[in-house]
Amino acid sequence: MTERLILGQTLxxxxxxxxxxxxxxxxxxxxxxxxxxxxxxxxxxxxxLRARHPAAQVTEHGxxxxxxxxxxxxxxxxxxxxxxxxxxxLIDWLNSYTFPEEARxxxxxxxxxxxxxxxxxxxxxxxxxxxxxCTIHPESVDAFFEAAQARGMRALAxxxxxxxxxxPAFLRDTAQSAxxxxxxxxxxxxxxxxxxxxxxxxxxPTSTPEQLExxxxxxxxxxxxxxxxxxxxxxxxxxxxxxxxxxxRDYLDTYEAHGLLGPNGLYGHAIHLEPREIxxxxxxxxxxxxxPTSNTFIGSGLFDMGLRARMRVGLATDTGGxxxxxxxxxxxxxxxxxxxxxxxxxxxxxxxxxxxxxxEALRLGHRIGRLAEGYExxxxxxxxxxxxxxxQASARAGNIWEAVFPTIMMGDDRAxxxxxxxxxxxxx
Ligand code: GUN
Ligand code: ZN
Numbered sequence: 001m002t003e004r005l006i007l008g009q010t011l012x013x014x015x016x017x018x019x020x021x022x023x024x025x026x027x028x029x030x031x032x033x034x035x036x037x038x039x040x041x042x043x044x045x046x047x048x049l050r051a052r053h054p055a056a057q058v059t060e061h062g063x064x065x066x067x068x069x070x071x072x073x074x075x076x077x078x079x080x081x082x083x084x085x086x087x088x089x090l091i092d093w094l095n096s097y098t099f100p101e102e103a104r105x106x107x108x109x110x111x112x113x114x115x116x117x118x119x120x121x122x123x124x125x126x127x128x129x130x131x132x133x134c135t136i137h138p139e140s141v142d143a144f145f146e147a148a149q150a151r152g153m154r155a156l157a158x159x160x161x162x163x164x165x166x167x168p169a170f171l172r173d174t175a176q177s178a179x180x181x182x183x184x185x186x187x188x189x190x191x192x193x194x195x196x197x198x199x200x201x202x203x204x205p206t207s208t209p210e211q212l213e214x215x216x217x218x219x220x221x222x223x224x225x226x227x228x229x230x231x232x233x234x235x236x237x238x239x240x241x242x243x244x245x246x247x248x249r250d251y252l253d254t255y256e257a258h259g260l261l262g263p264n265g266l267y268g269h270a271i272h273l274e275p276r277e278i279x280x281x282x283x284x285x286x287x288x289x290x291x292p293t294s295n296t297f298i299g300s301g302l303f304d305m306g307l308r309a310r311m312r313v314g315l316a317t318d319t320g321g322x323x324x325x326x327x328x329x330x331x332x333x334x335x336x337x338x339x340x341x342x343x344x345x346x347x348x349x350x351x352x353x354x355x356x357x358x359x360e361a362l363r364l365g366h367r368i369g370r371l372a373e374g375y376e377x378x379x380x381x382x383x384x385x386x387x388x389x390x391x392q393a394s395a396r397a398g399n400i401w402e403a404v405f406p407t408i409m410m411g412d413d414r415a416x417x418x419x420x421x422x423x424x425x426x427x428x
Contacts, residue, residue, distance in 0.1 A: 003053055004035040007046045008061030012371035013356050017348035018308050025348050027400050035377040038422035043371045061381050064417050068369050069128025069378035070327035071358035073314030074268045074289040076133045077118040078102050083320035089299050090234045103170050105135040111143035119147050123426040125326040126380030126416040129368055131156040133200055136173045138181045145189050152421045158200030159185055167206040175211040179218055203230035204254040205240050216259025226264045233269035234300045252277040271301040282310040287361040291318035292333035302337050314361030315353040327354045328411040347401045350408055377423035386415035
């Protein structure tokens with residue numbers, strides 16, 4: 001049995017820094033992670049682990065920082081090619097850029113090409129797990145899972161369902177086909193290797209009540225499954241939802257009334273929430289996902305991180321509405337958005353959101369998101385001096401937080417020295 005010993009600074013969390021403070025972190029200046037059969041067998045002092053495991057294959061990362069791999073809790077892999085499209089707000093952006101591009105995923109060869117390119121971009125940026133929307137085409141889900149499987153990644157995805165005439169005719173399913181296709185994909189992929197299916201109504205404006213009802217029924221048959229959708233991203237969108245669902249108490253009620261609110265629900269954006277919506281999300285144990293680069297890029301608004309006191313919160317790129325594949329850039333945007341709301345998020349809080357916090361939002365906090373014995377050995381190794389600008393700032397650091405913060409704020413894929421997927425190096 002081959003053991004691999006990966007040496008460097010290690011940083012992980014024993015608890016939640018939002019409630020316990022930075023002391024929740026476990027930092028080893030000269031640390032190591034021992035990997036066996038794709039899992040973490042031990043984390044500790046480098047010299048000690050080296051002495052105890054003399055036969056292990058050693059990889060030395062020196063001063064670089066070993067973290068759990070980043071977890072992106074909400075993204076749209078089919079929007080890879082339209083990232084950074086100019087000048088539109090949500091509804092126009094969907095119609096002008098997103099829907100025409102998503103139509104191309106009826107072609108399995110195109111879907112396979114983009115899925116592979118997308119997951120390689122994630123690995124280049126240190127992201128080892130993603131929860132992605134696909135398109136209405138079941139082939140787009142197959143392509144994504146096949147690409148993730150080939151890379152050994154833990155990945156979650158679902159067929160995006162839209163049957164309402166608010167979506168273009170070339171990109172519509174039906175209530176019945178959405179149910180049937182999502183069910184068949186669940187049977188094919190859910191729990192295979194490191195893959196999970198998510199039931200995925202895009203958002204209530206592009207679904208009929210009948211489709212929401214059908215997907216609610218499917219979720220009731222598979223309550224262990226996650227369900228992901230969008231919630232209260234832009235004020236125009238909320239007004240649109242009110243006009244399409246006049247009987248609903250609020251946006252969340254369009255989901256709640258159709259069996260689409262529950263403890264395994266994952267609600268992207270969740271910016272402009274009513275008090276009742278916050279109460280119901282909290283009472284039901286649902287999670288929300290903060291997508292800060294998207295919320296500024298599409299002009300949606302400033303997420304309230306105070307929600308963390310009441311519910312699980314994940315962090316996500318939301319590409320291609322988000323403007324970066326990098327969770328470093330996403331943490332920086334989360335910092336900036338919180339500053340605009342009067343709060344400075346600590347580096348420990350940002351790193352937690354991008355690792356264990358997002359893992360918990362995805363109900364995977366027992367498998368990924370931490371460097372701890374028994375966890376899956378997904379890791380990112382960061383150079384904390386990857387550019388001259390970052391190097392000169394981090395050189396002044398008096399502690400690990402000051403050393404890592406310039407990389408959080410200014411780092412990109414040049415900072416990612418290596419990404420490990422189930423203990424295996426994913427980069428050259
Ligand atoms: N709301 C419904 N669909 C989408 C999407 O693809 N991106 C974003 N940002 N919001 C959405
Ligand atoms: Zn989204």
